[in-house]
Amino acid sequence: MAQGKSVSGSPPSAVPKPASQLDNMLGSLQSDLNKLGVATVAKGVCGACKKPIAGQVVTAMGKTWHPEHFVCTHCQEEIGSRNFFERDGQPYCEKDYHNLFSPRCFYCNGPILDKVVTALDRTWHPEHFFCAQCGAFFGPEGFHERDGKAYCRKDYFDMFAPKCGGCTHAILENYISALNTLWHPECFVCRECFTPFINGSFFEHDGQPYCEVHYHERRGSLCSGCQKPITGRCITAMGKKFHPEHFVCAFCLKQLNKGTFKEQNDKPYCQNCFIKLFC
Helix, strand or coil, rough: CCCCCCCCCCCCCCCCCHHHHHHHHHHHHHHHHHHHHCCCCCCCECCCCCEEEECEEEEEEEEEEEECCCECCCCEEEECCEEEEEEEEEEHHHHHHHHHHECCCCCCCCEECCCCCCEECECCCCCHCCCCCCCCCCCCCCEEEECEEEHHHHHHHHCCCEEEEECCCCCCCCCEECCCCECCCCHHHHCCCCCECCCHHCEECCEEEEEEEHHHHHHHCCCCCCCEEECCCEEECCCCCCCCHCCCCCCCECCCCCCEEEECCCCEEEEHHHHHHCC
């Protein structure tokens, strides 16, 4: 019976990585130069691969590097002569450093590379920190905050400050509270003659403030004889109201009683004067 034979073989050799190939080539080159009697002086030890540097050298972060080994920690691209940033002893290209570590603008979410505005517990590009209503940049007066948004002084008060019951504009400083609303002091006046109220005394009609005369005029309670307010007894005649002492004959000026007068051309007369003048 034929005896089976086992077939043995060595595993395929691993394909060297590009960096390893380059290191091997440099090592072989240095060995060949030494054999030819050409002395090579190492320019330092590479901070990445820990091998001597015979050719070009990069000096950075207090170390020396093969140019191909001085790469961005994040993207692994060779930094070369480009600007780089160091973080925790590691090099980063400019783009990755800012994307990873720079503060971000709340408005555009982009990294802030230069000047930064810190406000509302957030960071902003200076050109992106402006009034949420009108888009204007803030001047020396600064800004006002409402619900996490920044507003210029004008828009803030126009939108959120209480409004005057007279002019409807925003109230910024002193005010008067009356008739369930607020007023600029200069706007709290009689709605008819615009006279300020002495000692703050006023009369209300249909939710608006009036002086005594115009209050009674609006209510129809001015005496048709003296044009002054009637606050006590009154006589109503000819569709008008009178103080009792002012309801008099238009000719002899004697006081009349409501039931004993004659009317002519919208004027009251006593019985005797009416007969003398018109009969």
